[in-house]
Amino acid sequence: MARAIDTTKLERVKETAMELIVDRGYGGASISMIAKKAAVAEGYLYRFYGSKLDLVNDLLFEQMKSLLEIIEDLFHRYDTINEILSGVIKELFKRGEANPTHVKFVYVLVHDYSFRLKEEQRNSIFEVSERIKNLGVENGEIRNSVSEEEVFIMFLMHPVQYMNFRFKGLFHKTGWEEKDIENVIEFGLNALK
Numbered sequence: 001m002a003r004a005i006d007t008t009k010l011e012r013v014k015e016t017a018m019e020l021i022v023d024r025g026y027g028g029a030s031i032s033m034i035a036k037k038a039a040v041a042e043g044y045l046y047r048f049y050g051s052k053l054d055l056v057n058d059l060l061f062e063q064m065k066s067l068l069e070i071i072e073d074l075f076h077r078y079d080t081i082n083e084i085l086s087g088v089i090k091e092l093f094k095r096g097e098a099n100p101t102h103v104k105f106v107y108v109l110v111h112d113y114s115f116r117l118k119e120e121q122r123n124s125i126f127e128v129s130e131r132i133k134n135l136g137v138e139n140g141e142i143r144n145s146v147s148e149e150e151v152f153i154m155f156l157m158h159p160v161q162y163m164n165f166r167f168k169g170l171f172h173k174t175g176w177e178e179k180d181i182e183n184v185i186e187f188g189l190n191a192l193k
Contacts, residue, residue, distance in 0.1 A: 013038045013045060014059055018105040025108060026056060026115040056109070057118050063106055064121060067092070067156065068128050081136040081192070086185050089159050093181050096163040107164045110157065125152060142192045154188040 016038035020029035031052050035042040049055040067088070074087040096103040109115050117125075129148035132155065136142025142151070162184050166174055 009038075009040060009044070010048065013040060014055075014062075015101070017055055018059060018101050021056065022101055022104040022108055026112045031055075053115075056115065057121070059105065060109055060117070061121055063102060064125065068124060071128055071132070071155075075131070075135075080139060081132065081141040082189060084132065084135075085155060085188055088155050089185050089188065090181060092156070092159045093163065093176065093184075096167075100163075100167055103160055103163050104167060107160050110160075129155070136192060141189075146192050151192065154191050158188055158191075159184050 013034065017029065017034045020034055020037065023029075024033075029052070031045055032042055034052075034055075035045055045055065049058065070091050071084065071088055074084045078084050078087065092103070126148055129151040133142055133146060133148055133151045136146075136151075137144050162180075163176070165171060166176055
């Protein structure tokens with residue numbers, strides 16, 4: 001008989017892993033540290049993940065997948081890059097406010113050279129960025145010379161970077177207001193024009 005999965009315990013493991021990676025980086029968070037802080041046996045983690053890399057890839061994939069699903073939903077609801085970009089960035093800030101660790105986790109992994117995205121993840125990011133670019137070029141909202149990489153940076157990485165500056169109080173400011181979000185949106189739109 002198969003054992004039932006305690007989803008609460010598994011979610012605690014995932015949240016703990018993200019917290020430790022934010023605090024210590026990918027290389028500084030071990031499976032044993034994650035298990036200990038989540039109050040589970042190391043063997044419990046290995047029931048679901050073959051390695052730390054598998055766990056972290058799964059976590060990042062969950063974060064990226066949910067963002068890509070938002071973009072997909074916005075594609076079905078709106079016809080302009082302005083509306084899609086605004087929706088994506090507003091959702092990112094909403095998530096950053098609700099759970100800063102998730103935004104910090106994405107930031108840390110994108111900037112950690114000891115961690116690499118799986119090919120499947122890179123392909124998904126490229127395909128969505130290409131769709132955005134094609135729609136923007138077709139509508140005249142994005143110049144043809146903009147790359148898929150630049151689309152990704154303006155849609156996702158620039159807002160994540162901005163939030164992390166605010167989380168750290170880098171320029172003596174923390175948090176954000178609606179006008180800050182609007183400025184990030186305007187900056188992204190102008191960069192792609």
